[in-house]
Amino acid sequence: MARSTRRWRGVTPWLFLLAPLALLITFTYAPIVNMVAYSFTDWDGVSPELHYTGAENYAELFTRSELFEVFFVSGYYLVASVVQIVAALYFATVLSFNVRFRNFFKGVLFFPYLINGVAIGFVFLYFFQDGGTLDAILGLVGYDGDRAWLGTPTSANVSLAGVSVWRYMGLNFVLFLGAIQSIPGELYEAAEIDGANRWQQFRHIIAPGIRPVLSLSVILSVSGSLSVFEIPYIMTGGATGTETFVIQTVKLAFQFNKTGLASAAAVVLLLIILAVTWVQRRLVPDDKVDLV
Amino acid sequence: MTRRTVARALVYLSLVLATLVVFLPLAVVFLTSLKTSGEMADDSGALTLPDDPLNFSNYVTAFQDGRMLSAFANTAIILVVAIGGTILIGSMTAYAIDRFRFRFRKLILALFLVAALVPGVTTQVATFQIVNSVGMFDSLWAPIALYMGTDIVSIYIFLQFVRSIPVSLDESARLDGANAFTIYRKIIFPLLKPAIATVVIVKGINVYNDFYIPFLYMPSEDLGVISTSLFRFKGPFGAHWETISAGAILVIAPTLIVFLLLQRFIYNGFTRGATK
Numbered sequence: 001m002a003r004s005t006r007r008w009r010g011v012t013p014w015l016f017l018l019a020p021l022a023l024l025i026t027f028t029y030a031p032i033v034n035m036v037a038y039s040f041t042d043w044d045g046v047s048p049e050l051h052y053t054g055a056e057n058y059a060e061l062f063t064r065s066e067l068f069e070v071f072f073v074s075g076y077y078l079v080a081s082v083v084q085i086v087a088a089l090y091f092a093t094v095l096s097f098n099v100r101f102r103n104f105f106k107g108v109l110f111f112p113y114l115i116n117g118v119a120i121g122f123v124f125l126y127f128f129q130d131g132g133t134l135d136a137i138l139g140l141v142g143y144d145g146d147r148a149w150l151g152t153p154t155s156a157n158v159s160l161a162g163v164s165v166w167r168y169m170g171l172n173f174v175l176f177l178g179a180i181q182s183i184p185g186e187l188y189e190a191a192e193i194d195g196a197n198r199w200q201q202f203r204h205i206i207a208p209g210i211r212p213v214l215s216l217s218v219i220l221s222v223s224g225s226l227s228v229f230e231i232p233y234i235m236t237g238g239a240t241g242t243e244t245f246v247i248q249t250v251k252l253a254f255q256f257n258k259t260g261l262a263s264a265a266a267v268v269l270l271l272i273i274l275a276v277t278w279v280q281r282r283l284v285p286d287d288k289v290d291l292v
Numbered sequence: 293m294t295r296r297t298v299a300r301a302l303v304y305l306s307l308v309l310a311t312l313v314v315f316l317p318l319a320v321v322f323l324t325s326l327k328t329s330g331e332m333a334d335d336s337g338a339l340t341l342p343d344d345p346l347n348f349s350n351y352v353t354a355f356q357d358g359r360m361l362s363a364f365a366n367t368a369i370i371l372v373v374a375i376g377g378t379i380l381i382g383s384m385t386a387y388a389i390d391r392f393r394f395r396f397r398k399l400i401l402a403l404f405l406v407a408a409l410v411p412g413v414t415t416q417v418a419t420f421q422i423v424n425s426v427g428m429f430d431s432l433w434a435p436i437a438l439y440m441g442t443d444i445v446s447i448y449i450f451l452q453f454v455r456s457i458p459v460s461l462d463e464s465a466r467l468d469g470a471n472a473f474t475i476y477r478k479i480i481f482p483l484l485k486p487a488i489a490t491v492v493i494v495k496g497i498n499v500y501n502d503f504y505i506p507f508l509y510m511p512s513e514d515l516g517v518i519s520t521s522l523f524r525f526k527g528p529f530g531a532h533w534e535t536i537s538a539g540a541i542l543v544i545a546p547t548l549i550v551f552l553l554l555q556r557f558i559y560n561g562f563t564r565g566a567t568k
Contacts, residue, residue: 010394012388012392012472013388013389013391013392013394013397014388014394016384016385016387016388016472016476017384017385017388017389017400019380019381019384020381020382020384020385020447021400021403023381023437023440023441023442024403024404024407024441026422026441027419027422027437027438027441027442028407028410028415028441028442029403029407030418030422031415031416031418031419031421031422032410032415032418034418034421034422035415035417035418038417038418045420045421090306091306091307091310094303094306094307095307099303099304099307100304103555105307105310105311106559107551107552107555108310108311108314108315109310109314110559111314111548111551112314114497114501114547114551114558115501115544115547116500116501116503116518116519116522116543116544116547117501117503117519118503118518118519118520118522118523118540118543119522119540119543119544122321122522122525122536122537122539122540123317123318123321123540124317126317126320126321126324126338126533126536126537127317127320129338129533131337131338132338133316133317133320133338133339135338136320136337136338136339137316137339139337140339166313166314166317171562174559174562174563175562175563177559177563178559178562178563179563198299223411227411227413227414229413229504230503230504234503234523246413249417250416250508253416253417253420254420254508259417259421262417263417263418266414266415266416266417266418269414270410270411270414270415273409273411273414274409274410277409
C-alpha cells in the first residue's frame, strides 16, 4: 500500500503535465529545432527534397543589402517607442494624482490598445488618405494642401510608427499606473512635508519605484520594434519602403517558397531578441521582474 | 495666477489634447460609416456630418457582404475553446509544478520559462510546417491549438496564484482521503477564480484581435474570423470608405461595450498579466 501510493505520487505530476508538455514541445521547441535545421538548407517548403547548403542562407542575408535594409525600418519604431514610453510615463504620473475626470481620461488613453489591429489599420488608412482626416484637420487650422502621407518612405514610416504609438501607448500607461499606485502613499506625504516638488517626487520616488516595470517596457519595445507586422502589412502591404523584417520573412516563406532563407532570417531575428533580453537582464538585475 | 494653477491648466490641456488624438480618428470613421456613397463622392471633406445620422445601410452591407456573421461565429468558437483549454492547461501545469517534487521539475520549469522569451512571430515559418503535417492547416483547430499551446504568460499567472494557496489546505484534504485529482478539482481550481478572470480577459482580447495566426493558418473564406474578414474588405470594397468604415466600427463596437462594462477588471488583468 505505502509503496503503491508512493509510486502514484511519482506519476501524478506527469499526468497533469502530459498535455501542457506535449503542446509546448510541438508548438514551441520542435519549431525552433526545425527552423534552425531548415536554415541550413535550400528547402522550398513543399517538395520532399531538401539539400544541405551550409551557411549559404546566412551569407545571403548579410550580403544582399535589400534583405538587410528592413532592419533600418525598425529604427523608426524604436524611436517611436521612446516617444511612447515617455508619453506613457507622463500620463501615468499625472493621472496618479488627483485630477478631475481621472477615470474618463484613464479609459480614453487605454482604449486604443484593446482595438482590433485590422480596424486600426483601416481607421488610419483613412486618416492619412489624400483628403482624409489628417488633411481635413490641417485644413481647419489653415494649413492647406493635400498630401500623400503614405507616399514616400520617410513619411510613410513616420506615419506608421505614429500609429503604433497611438495603439500601444495605453498598455505602457496602464502598467506604469499600476506600478505607481503600488508605491505607498506615505512616501509622497513625507516628501511633500520635506518640500519636494512634483519633479523631485517623480525623480526620487516614482522613477525608482517603477524601475522593474520600466525595464520590462523597454525590452518589450525593443523586441516589438524588431517584430512589427500588423500595422504596416494591413496599411501598406510593405510598399514604399515600409517592409519590416517579419513582413519580409512571411513573404519569403509563404509567397516565394524560400523556406530555407526565411528560416535563416527568423533565426537571426530570434538571436537578436534573445541577446537584447539577456543584455537587459544583465543591466537591470531585478528579482521583481523574474517570472518565477 | 500662481505657478501651480498654470501647471494645472497645462496638465488639463495635455489630457484634452490626448483625448482628441484618441477620439478624432475613430469619430471620423464613425461619421464616414453613416454617409452615403453620394456624399462620399461630393468631396465635402472628412469632417462634415452625414446628411442622415440614422443611415445604417452601410452596416447592413458590411455585415452581409462582408460575411461578418460567420466571422463572429468563428471567432466565438475559437475564443471559447482556446480560452477553456488555456485555463485547464495553465492551471494543471501550475498545480503540478508547485505542489509536487519530482525529477526534472526544475528542467520543466526552465522549459516554460525559456519559451516565454521566444516571440511567436519568429518561429512561425517552422510552426507552419508542423501544423500542416498534422493536418490542422486551414481548420479552426490550427489557431485553437496554437493559442492553447503557446500561452506561457497564463501559466505564470496561475503559478503565482497556486503558490499563494496554503499547502495546509491540500494536506487536510489528503487526510480526508482525497487524491491529487480531487484536490485539484475541488480545492485548487475553485480558488483560482481571480487568476482565471485575468486569463480570460487578457487572452480574450488577444484572441479577438489577433490577425497573424488566422491570416496564416486559415486562408479559406468560410473560416474568416473578424480580423481576417475585415481585412478582406480591402479587396471588394476598395475605395468604398463608407462600407469599410462600417465594418471597422462593427468590429470595434463589441470591444467598447465590454470595456465599459468590465473596466476595472480589464485594468487589473493587464497589470497582472504583463508584469507577472
